Amino acid sequence: MTTTTDELQLPGTRHSNFLSVGNRAATSVRLPFTVIKGLRDGPALCITAGVHGTEYVGIDAAIRLSNKVKPEDLMGTLIIVPTVNIPAFEARAYVCPIDGVNIQGSFPGKPDGTIAHLISYAVFREFISKSNYYLDLHGGDIHESEIGFAGFFETGNVEIDAQSEQIAKALGFEYIWRTSKDGPMPKGSSWRIAPENGIPSALAELGSGDKLLPEEVSTMCDGALNVMRHLRMIEGEARKTKGQKTVAHFAPLRVKEGGLFHAHVKPGDIVSQGDVVGEVINLQGEVVETMRSSTQGVVLALIHNPVVNPGDGTVYLGSTKPATVWNYS
Numbered sequence: 001m002t003t004t005t006d007e008l009q010l011p012g013t014r015h016s017n018f019l020s021v022g023n024r025a026a027t028s029v030r031l032p033f034t035v036i037k038g039l040r041d042g043p044a045l046c047i048t049a050g051v052h053g054t055e056y057v058g059i060d061a062a063i064r065l066s067n068k069v070k071p072e073d074l075m076g077t078l079i080i081v082p083t084v085n086i087p088a089f090e091a092r093a094y095v096c097p098i099d100g101v102n103i104q105g106s107f108p109g110k111p112d113g114t115i116a117h118l119i120s121y122a123v124f125r126e127f128i129s130k131s132n133y134y135l136d137l138h139g140g141d142i143h144e145s146e147i148g149f150a151g152f153f154e155t156g157n158v159e160i161d162a163q164s165e166q167i168a169k170a171l172g173f174e175y176i177w178r179t180s181k182d183g184p185m186p187k188g189s190s191w192r193i194a195p196e197n198g199i200p201s202a203l204a205e206l207g208s209g210d211k212l213l214p215e216e217v218s219t220m221c222d223g224a225l226n227v228m229r230h231l232r233m234i235e236g237e238a239r240k241t242k243g244q245k246t247v248a249h250f251a252p253l254r255v256k257e258g259g260l261f262h263a264h265v266k267p268g269d270i271v272s273q274g275d276v277v278g279e280v281i282n283l284q285g286e287v288v289e290t291m292r293s294s295t296q297g298v299v300l301a302l303i304h305n306p307v308v309n310p311g312d313g314t315v316y317l318g319s320t321k322p323a324t325v326w327n328y329s
Helices: 056-068 087-092 113-124 158-170 191-198 212-230
Strands: 013-022 027-038 041-050 075-081 131-138 142-153 176-178 199-205 245-247 251-254 258-261 276-281 286-294 297-303 313-319
Touching: 013 113, 013 313, 027 087, 027 113, 041 056, 056 075, 056 087, 056 191, 056 199, 087 297, 113 176, 113 245, 131 158, 131 191, 131 212, 142 158, 158 191, 158 199, 158 212, 176 297, 191 199, 199 212, 212 245, 245 297, 258 286, 258 297, 258 313, 276 313
Parallel strands: 041 075, 041 131, 131 199, 142 176, 176 245
Antiparallel strands: 013 027, 027 075, 142 199, 142 297, 251 313, 258 276, 276 286, 297 313
């Protein structure tokens, strides 16, 4: 594995390269990264995307940012890893196809694990841990659509948590998901591990599944730039978003029966407890399951591919009240 941020160039320059991860004699991958060093002093911000290989809005936004931000306009250092899960990206897969590991859940990784663990170990050690702040860009999986929302993890450290919340708010989305160790977040999520190691962090979510819509990419990119204004890394006043709402719970409604799912709601809809949000029909056209909201809240995401198997998540609700089902996917 080569040195990355330790070989930083002179102030006012941009450096793009690949980080080799793995055993060349067996399995290895090359992770693209860009380091932009500003002319003036300031904090270091790490931005990752493509932790899940099919979440294209975050990936494209990260690529745009790496080319949009100019060294002469930057105060501090911007580190961008546009596609963390290269094997999944190339295979159009959500998790790493080589070992079946979900990288979002394997941080901070381990140097003696399978390739997904090696990737998360390298990304955390070489990029995230060398930053003052961290932003993880995501999006809808191929079969999902979701509205834009931000998230942050509460560690119990008041100072770190306050900074993470401000970063999440600066992304500009209407809904902010606040979670903690009592919530559904896997212990190895990147934007949980980072603040637990003293690095204020936030999650950005937005995307219409397997589509790459320019307006969604622009929204994600603009949110990241606003975070940089908030951190005083680029000129300009950080934009404040009025009417932001905190969502304390994020729960998928899972089907018990397989078949075709007919959604009765769309992303962004507000539902009450007991509302019908969809139905499952079998291949004879019979309604075999009626899905009702487990809580009052907002539809943050749902599947747009109708094929479901028992246990699949369908509608993902954000709520200020505890939900019946706790699971993060």
